[in-house]
Amino acid sequence: MDEKKIYYIEIASGMITxxxxxxxxxxKIEATDEEIRKLREYFDRxxxxxxxxxxxxxxxxxEYHDDPDNDIYDENMKSIYQLIHQLGDSEAKxxxxxxxxxxxx
Numbered sequence: 001m002d003e004k005k006i007y008y009i010e011i012a013s014g015m016i017t018x019x020x021x022x023x024x025x026x027x028k029i030e031a032t033d034e035e036i037r038k039l040r041e042y043f044d045r046x047x048x049x050x051x052x053x054x055x056x057x058x059x060x061x062x063e064y065h066d067d068p069d070n071d072i073y074d075e076n077m078k079s080i081y082q083l084i085h086q087l088g089d090s091e092a093k094x095x096x097x098x099x100x101x102x103x104x105x
Contacts, residue, residue, distance in 0.1 A: 002032035009084060014043035027095075029087040039083055046076035 008017050008025035016036060017025070031039070078101070085096045096102060 002034060004030045004032055006030055007036060009039075011080070014047060016040060016043070027084050027092040028089045029084055029092065030089070031087045035083070035087060039080065039087075042076050042080045042083065046073050046080065 005018060007029050008020050009015070009027040009029060010017075010025045011027075015025070016039060020028075081096055081101045085093055085102060088096070
């Protein structure tokens with residue numbers, strides 16, 4: 001079994017770090033290397049779909065709710081929050097529960 005380490009997550013930038021002083025972080029989690037690879041994959045997919053979202057924003061007749069790139073981004077963000085809830089400290093779990101994200105998953 002892999003050893004779990006403490007990581008700090010910043011959602012907006014997709015930053016995952018082991019140093020609490022490197023950035024303004026949103027969540028503290030405890031995860032194995034494999035769990036961090038999975039979280040990084042979700043962040044990477046969300047970032048990739050943002051390019052499509054930027055392009056869609058410049059097409060006036062294409063609505064947000066009718067765009068596959070937005071669906072991909074939303075699903076990845078849900079996966080990110082679900083994994084952070086699973087791995088997070090009590091403060092992370094409580095925050096995610098309080099904003100109702102788990103109800104949408």
